Amino acid sequence: MLDRRLIFxxxxxxxxxxxxxxxxxxxxxxxxxxxxxxxxxxxxxxxxIDEVQLSPGLFSIVIDPQxxxxxxxxxxxxxxxxxxxxxxLFSTLAMATPGLRExxxxxxxxxxxxxxxxxxxxxxxxxxxxxxxxxxxxxxxxRTPRVFAQTARVGPIAYQADIIASTLADPDFTAxxxxxxxxxxxxxxxxxxxxxxxxxxxxxxxxxxxxxxPERFTPAELERIRAAAxxxxxxxxxxxxxxxxxxxxxxxxxxxxxQQSHARELVDRFxxxxxxxxxxxxxxxxxxxxxxxxxxxxxxxxLP
Amino acid sequence: MNIPELLESRxxxxxxxxxxxxxxxxxxxxxxxxxxxxRRVCVITIDxxxxxxxxxxxxxxxxxxxxVPAERLAGAGLEITGELWAMMLDPKAxxxxxxxASAPTPERAAAVKANPIxxxxxSAVAGSQEFTAVSKLYELAGSGRxxxxxxxxxxxxxxxxxxxxxxxxxGFLEGRAxxxxxRPTGVGVRLLSVGAAPLLAGLxxxxxxxxxxxxxxxxxxxxxxxxxxxxxAGAVEALLRSEQTAFVLVxxxxxxxxxxxLWFTDGxxxxxxxxxxxxxxxxxxxxxxxxxxxxxETDPGRDLAASLxxxxxxxxxxxxxxxxxxxxxxxxxxxxxxxxxRLVAGLDGEPVLAVPQFDDEIGDLPALxxxxxxxxxxxxxxxxxxxxxxx
Numbered sequence: 001m002l003d004r005r006l007i008f009x010x011x012x013x014x015x016x017x018x019x020x021x022x023x024x025x026x027x028x029x030x031x032x033x034x035x036x037x038x039x040x041x042x043x044x045x046x047x048x049i050d051e052v053q054l055s056p057g058l059f060s061i062v063i064d065p066q067x068x069x070x071x072x073x074x075x076x077x078x079x080x081x082x083x084x085x086x087x088x089l090f091s092t093l094a095m096a097t098p099g100l101r102e103x104x105x106x107x108x109x110x111x112x113x114x115x116x117x118x119x120x121x122x123x124x125x126x127x128x129x130x131x132x133x134x135x136x137x138x139x140x141x142x143r144t145p146r147v148f149a150q151t152a153r154v155g156p157i158a159y160q161a162d163i164i165a166s167t168l169a170d171p172d173f174t175a176x177x178x179x180x181x182x183x184x185x186x187x188x189x190x191x192x193x194x195x196x197x198x199x200x201x202x203x204x205x206x207x208x209x210x211x212x213x214p215e216r217f218t219p220a221e222l223e224r225i226r227a228a229a230x231x232x233x234x235x236x237x238x239x240x241x242x243x244x245x246x247x248x249x250x251x252x253x254x255x256x257x258x259q260q261s262h263a264r265e266l267v268d269r270f271x272x273x274x275x276x277x278x279x280x281x282x283x284x285x286x287x288x289x290x291x292x293x294x295x296x297x298x299x300x301x302x303l304p
Numbered sequence: 305m306n307i308p309e310l311l312e313s314r315x316x317x318x319x320x321x322x323x324x325x326x327x328x329x330x331x332x333x334x335x336x337x338x339x340x341x342x343r344r345v346c347v348i349t350i351d352x353x354x355x356x357x358x359x360x361x362x363x364x365x366x367x368x369x370x371x372v373p374a375e376r377l378a379g380a381g382l383e384i385t386g387e388l389w390a391m392m393l394d395p396k397a398x399x400x401x402x403x404x405a406s407a408p409t410p411e412r413a414a415a416v417k418a419n420p421i422x423x424x425x426x427s428a429v430a431g432s433q434e435f436t437a438v439s440k441l442y443e444l445a446g447s448g449r450x451x452x453x454x455x456x457x458x459x460x461x462x463x464x465x466x467x468x469x470x471x472x473x474x475g476f477l478e479g480r481a482x483x484x485x486x487r488p489t490g491v492g493v494r495l496l497s498v499g500a501a502p503l504l505a506g507l508x509x510x511x512x513x514x515x516x517x518x519x520x521x522x523x524x525x526x527x528x529x530x531x532x533x534x535x536x537a538g539a540v541e542a543l544l545r546s547e548q549t550a551f552v553l554v555x556x557x558x559x560x561x562x563x564x565x566l567w568f569t570d571g572x573x574x575x576x577x578x579x580x581x582x583x584x585x586x587x588x589x590x591x592x593x594x595x596x597x598x599x600x601e602t603d604p605g606r607d608l609a610a611s612l613x614x615x616x617x618x619x620x621x622x623x624x625x626x627x628x629x630x631x632x633x634x635x636x637x638x639x640x641x642x643x644x645x646r647l648v649a650g651l652d653g654e655p656v657l658a659v660p661q662f663d664d665e666i667g668d669l670p671a672l673x674x675x676x677x678x679x680x681x682x683x684x685x686x687x688x689x690x691x692x693x694x695x
Contacts, residue, residue, distance in 0.1 A: 012323065012324065013322060013323020013324045014322070014323050014324015014325065014556075015324065090506070134323065184353050185353045188353075216625050216628070216629060217622075217625065221619075221622055224616055224617065224619070224622070225616065225622075225626065228615045228616050228617075231615075232615075241608055242608065242611055242612065242615060244630065245608060245612060245626055245627065245629075245630035246612075246615075246626065247693075248626075248629050248630040248632075248633035248634075249625070249626040249629040249630065251633070251663050252629045252632065252633065253629075254663035254664060255663050255664070258663060258664040281631075281632040281635045281636060282635060282639075283635065283638075283639045283642075284559055284639075
């Protein structure tokens with residue numbers, strides 16, 4: 001899967017979508033690729049459109065649709081475009097055009113993934129990892145080029161939209177990855193994402209199940225721990241650490257079991273395409289943790 | 305400090321926070337807890353988890369408040385002496401209602417709603433969901449049917465989005481750019497201003513989308529109504545700024561969430577909005593010194609691992625795994641504790657309520673009752689509950 005040029009990472013807020021996108025980016029860079037992690041920002045966020053180097057071979061960009069439009073107009077539409085890109089009224093109208101904002105963001109991502117970049121001084125990337133908007137908007141972003149091409153039919157942008165839509169639908173070029181955690185709402189969103197993509201003829205290549213709690217004890221061991229905990233005097237100060245240790249073990253096991261029951265639907269639906277990542281017990285995710293996640297993702301993402 | 309003290313004499317509670325922190329659950333608990341205290345409460349939410357909606361007996365939530373059956377809650381030991389209502393916000397329907405109410409004639413309303421630009425505006429333009437949420441809040445506040453409204457804000461990348469979104473929407477509609485499009489030519493038909501025509505022609509050449517007719521007819525019919533949007537936004541702002549309102553921020557104990565909480569409180573202060581406090585959800589409480597800490601009263605000659613192994617019937621390997629689970633928990637407890645300290649230090653004395661991370665996911669009534677005990681109990685009750693959590 002890492003041989004594709006575009007990997008689209010989506011998921012509900014709070015599941016670690018950006019972390020996974022960056023771990024995939026690191027994995028690509030480690031394999032000698034020139035990689036960029038692209039994030040789609042809301043219109044008018046003032047995010048701009050600059051490519052920033054994070055580490056050797058790894059870059060990042062935050063795409064503001066407004067800035068993407070200005071760039072597009074400069075590159076594509078010559079003098080007319082230059083004049084239009086300076087008009088506030090034109091920007092307002094363009095941003096009000098149904099689907100145009102999403103299309104411009106996707107257009108910039110498509111441009112980043114091209115072997116021949118259109119922008120001046122644009123160096124070629126081997127892999128573009130998209131840290132996409134949360135699930136609902138993520139699907140909208142993927143769907144936009146096709147819808148736009150169908151409604152507009154004529155004109156240079158409609159033509160462009162058709163090319164982008166074909167690129168997104170090409171499984172040799174584009175992969176779609178959903179990030180989830182084993183809780184009710186994220187699981188539900190992941191399943192409906194898969195349905196929505198299927199309805200558009202797109203496949204979900206991987207589901208990363210993030211923050212999986214380890215199951216550390218067999219049922220017999222659990223009984224032993226329970227019995228030991230039950231036998232301790234609950235009020236004795238001297239036994240506090242012992243009581244806490246046993247309680248922590250039981251609590252971690254309960255969380256693991258609760259997660260498993262939620263994950264079952266994902267396991268059934270996605271089978272081999274499910275890539276679990278462990279819960280990392282650490283203060284903050286730093287370089288070491290991202291590298292570790294990249295290590296763990298590698299075998300799952302190397303498969304076609 | 306607890307929720308009843310925080311919300312005393314308030315009529316609106318806005319629960320803000322970024323996605324994935326459990327905002328909807330906390331909103332539901334605040335609503336049912338206040339209803340248990342005798343108030344008539346309505347919880348306004350966007351997209352509740354199925355289990356949560358089911359727990360409240362709301363298999364189908366409409367765009368109008370529905371009463372939560374009190375018998376259902378009584379089963380979980382929560383006696384509702386007031387009234388608990390809940391509604392799931394349908395942004396499109398709310399927007400439609402608003403157009404119906406502000407249009408001078410039904411024909412005008414129908415013309416606006418049939419326009420493709422309107423479809424974009426009512427669903428996708430940044431701020432439309434937030435606009436409809438506060439708009440609904442305003443309507444319900446004016447109805448006098450409730451003593452307290454609890455608003456679960458729409459999911460957003462960051463909590464501050466909620467505050468600025470309605471203004472962004474009215475800014476879009478009222479901006480000079482859009483106003484320039486519409487030339488006041490009297491009643492009925494409005495024509496595009498001279499400057500706009502070539503721009504629209506350029507846009508059509510580029511995109512192939514014929515916006516000329518859509519845009520001119522949209523702003524033509526909406527033109528006289530744009531002031532209704534800004535009036536509504538202004539009225540809502542006044543309501544949110546009044547002493548009747550309390551903003552409660554829901555956060556998790558992770559660094560980004562605490563950063564955002566501090567940033568959010570600054571944002572509220574800058575906008576002179578009434579901030580009441582922070583609920584830190586999914587918090588790992590720490591009670592004992594941990595695997596490496598010295599437990600002064602344990603026999604100094606023996607470490608925890610040895611004691612555990614003995615207690616578990618001489619299984620050192622099992623004891624080691626229990627020790628690892630304990631150590632892991634402590635990493636999270638230390639992390640959460642440090643972040644909570646940072647939050648409290650950054651606040652201006654506003655209260656912080658920590659709700660523990662429970663082992664299973666929240667959604668059913670007993671689970672809501674558990675959270676309720678933390679948010680509505682006294683300091684002493686909370687301390688007692690926390691003591692039963694870890695040890």
